[in-house]
Amino acid sequence: xxxxxxxxxxxxxxxxxxxxxxxxxxxxxxxxxxxxxxxxxxxxxxxxxxxx
Numbered sequence: 660x661x662x663x664x665x666x667x668x669x670x671x672x673x674x675x676x677x678x679x680x681x682x683x684x685x686x687x688x689x690x691x692x693x694x695x696x697x698x699x700x701x702x703x704x705x706x707x708x709x710x711x
Contacts, residue, residue, distance in 0.1 A: 667694055 662676075669676035670690040682690075 663694075663697075666690070 666676040667690065670682060670687050673681055673687070675682050675686075
């Protein structure tokens with residue numbers, strides 16, 4: 660199980676993965692920005708490593 664994916668699913672459902680509490684739209688947007696940034700970073704690292 661990928662915790663990162665599960666956190667995203669929970670956020671899209673409007674709840675905190677760890678506590679089950681409801682989250683605001685602002686918190687959801689913040690989570691999605693974090694995911695976008697992390698995904699972008701991971702892709703750049705993979706691309707850099709694949710060229711070696």
